[in-house]
Amino acid sequence: MNNDIFVEMISKKTKYAINALVFLAKRTGEGPIVISEIAEKEHIPRKFLESILLNLKKAGLLASKKGKGGGYYLLQDPEDINLADVMRLFDGPIAFLPCVTYKYYERCEECKDEETCGIRDVFFEVKKKTVELLKQASLSEVIKRESGLISHL
Amino acid sequence: MNNDIFVEMISKKTKYAINALVFLAKRTGEGPIVISEIAEKEHIPRKFLESILLNLKKAGLLASKKGKGGGYYLLQDPEDINLADVMRLFDGPIAFLPCVTYKYYERCEECKDEETCGIRDVFFEVKKKTVELLKQASLSEVIKRESGLISHL
DNA sequence: GAATAGTCTACCAAATCTATAGACTTTATA
DNA sequence: TATAAAGTCTATAGATTTGGTAGACTATTC
Numbered sequence: 400m401n402n403d404i405f406v407e408m409i410s411k412k413t414k415y416a417i418n419a420l421v422f423l424a425k426r427t428g429e430g431p432i433v434i435s436e437i438a439e440k441e442h443i444p445r446k447f448l449e450s451i452l453l454n455l456k457k458a459g460l461l462a463s464k465k466g467k468g469g470g471y472y473l474l475q476d477p478e479d480i481n482l483a484d485v486m487r488l489f490d491g492p493i494a495f496l497p498c499v500t501y502k503y504y505e506r507c508e509e510c511k512d513e514e515t516c517g518i519r520d521v522f523f524e525v526k527k528k529t530v531e532l533l534k535q536a537s538l539s540e541v542i543k544r545e546s547g548l549i550s551h552l
Numbered sequence: 553m554n555n556d557i558f559v560e561m562i563s564k565k566t567k568y569a570i571n572a573l574v575f576l577a578k579r580t581g582e583g584p585i586v587i588s589e590i591a592e593k594e595h596i597p598r599k600f601l602e603s604i605l606l607n608l609k610k611a612g613l614l615a616s617k618k619g620k621g622g623g624y625y626l627l628q629d630p631e632d633i634n635l636a637d638v639m640r641l642f643d644g645p646i647a648f649l650p651c652v653t654y655k656y657y658e659r660c661e662e663c664k665d666e667e668t669c670g671i672r673d674v675f676f677e678v679k680k681k682t683v684e685l686l687k688q689a690s691l692s693e694v695i696k697r698e699s700g701l702i703s704h705l
Numbered sequence: 706g707a708a709t710a711g712t713c714t715a716c717c718a719a720a721t722c723t724a725t726a727g728a729c730t731t732t733a734t735a
Numbered sequence: 736t737a738t739a740a741a742g743t744c745t746a747t748a749g750a751t752t753t754g755g756t757a758g759a760c761t762a763t764t765c
Contacts, residue, residue, distance in 0.1 A: 410752095465762045515700055532677055563721095565723085584741095599724085620741070
């Protein structure tokens, strides 16, 4: 039984990454923004954020500039960056079971017949819907929702 | 970046629990089934399964009988046990963020204004849909899908 | 050349997950 | 009533992951 208060399902890395990206998206056109500003404004441990931004850069979402006047800035259009991609980058495949992923497919050891596995079928459906919703959630979409124009809550 | 081969999202506990429950559901009416039989047939480490079944018993899904001729059996109708409940039992709330759960609600530390948080809005939608799909997935539904009558793959 | 700012490597503490071991209790039945 | 069968309880342990820190290094600007 889970005695723990709470099991967070997305990692802090992903959460911080999303927050940093949204922050940068809102300030498109202002030129490079320094790590420490993002860290402060978004309440993210500075050193930890460093490695996150580096990952986002390697993944091609961000670019950076060194030296005075340097910092990070979005490399892609906020329309084109979505939460599904970000989550996959840090937390791996978006699925409850490895057998319903495409890129990270792995058979369940205990599974007797995957072809007719009802559990797999259920989790495949869940994964499909989740990815669909997260793909739709681009940075611009997230920002748009912040304004309260669209609310699902 | 995730260098690990794969991050399994539901715990083995949950997976084993579901498999054990489906197994028991298929054998409703046969009386108590011993732990070791479930362990063998479902390829679950025996001792580990013990504690899982105990949890399921405490949660009111299973009952047990000690001594010779004893074992475990379903206490509820297979229609009435769904994957959402099982997952919650072992893995906690079904949500990517604590701020979109009901029973385990917790505010994100870094969050500036929850009311207008676009990220929260997105993840709330995802959670809602996920729970909906998992609620529909009762043990009987899983078994029905195994037969290949309904397939979403 | 000094200050600024990102990059790289290494490390670490805490928590969680997946078990395993073994003693104990209850029950059926020969 | 002894004994074997079967579930229950407590404790522990190894491996992995997560979240975070430290510090040296490199590149850029003025």
